[in-house]
Amino acid sequence: MAAKTPREKPAPTRVPQAKPPRVVAELGRPETPEETAARKAENSRKHRANQTLRNLLWSLVASVGLMLLIVIVVVRPAQPPREAVDFVTIAEQAQPTIDEPLATPVLPPQWDANNAELSRAADGVSSWYIGMVTPSDEFIALNQGIDANPTWLSNLLEQRAATGTETIDGREWTIYDHRDAEDPGNFAYSMVTTEGASMYVLHGTADSNEFRTFAASLESEMAAGE
Known part of the structure; x- marks a missing residue:
């Protein structure tokens, strides 16, 4: 009689236990x-x-x-160049109101006026003004004071003291060189001379050579008034 093969017992079923709440x-x-x-x-x-x-x-x-x-x-559009002021025409329009000839200097090219006017100060002194931009892009202004007095000049130059003299084309100018001052502004350098009833004052930020050029251009104007 053949031997009986023993049966394999089924593996026990494992029931997963629920995870306890956290x-x-x-x-x-x-x-x-x-x-x-x-x-x-x-x-x-x-x-x-x-x-x-x-x-x-x-x-x-x-x-x-x-x-x-x-x-x-983005490139910003360039501003159009400012149009130069025609100080000769302005002087011609103002001349009938005053007896003293108003200076209209003839300057080399690249000198452009940015302002020109005839005004009267509180003390009665009339002043012909021309503001110029020089070839080096600096500034020189002319103030022609008619029947001017020392007080008018002192106020104009902000009480600055004279520092010397210089002769240009045979005419003596008094120099006010204050370029070494802490804040000289538009009166860093000034030149003053007198002819007839007019006192001519140049002042600005340009170098001495450009001041000499401006002063020389006024010589014919002053000679005409002699």
Whole structure:
């Protein structure tokens, strides 16, 4: 009689045990389903809020960067050059109102007037003014004071003291060189001379050579009034 083959016993079925609920430290007990749902909803809300804030900051950085790029890269249109003032015509229009001839110096090319006017000071001194831009892009002004007095000159030069004299084309000019002052402004250098009823004052920021050129151009004007 054949021997019986022993049967294999079926492996025991393991039933997975449920994971115990997580104990929340703040509560001292497991969360309820409602508390779990509320916690997850709050975490999602905070994540969305942080994401929105980051997106806002990046958008702001991008906008500022684009604005700076436009300012740096975009070429601004050049301003048209300022038209020179025709001081000769202005002098001709003002001349009938005053007896003393108004100076209209003939200067080399690249000298441009930016202002010209005849005015009367509170003390009754009439002053013919021409503002010039020199070839080196500096400034020299002429003030022709008619029947001027020392007070008018002192006020015009802001009480600056004379520092010397210089002779140009045989005419002596008093020099007021204050280019070393802390803030000389438009009276860094001045030259003064008198002819007839007129006192001629040059002042500005140009170098001495350009002042000499301007002074020499006035010589024919002053000679005509002698």
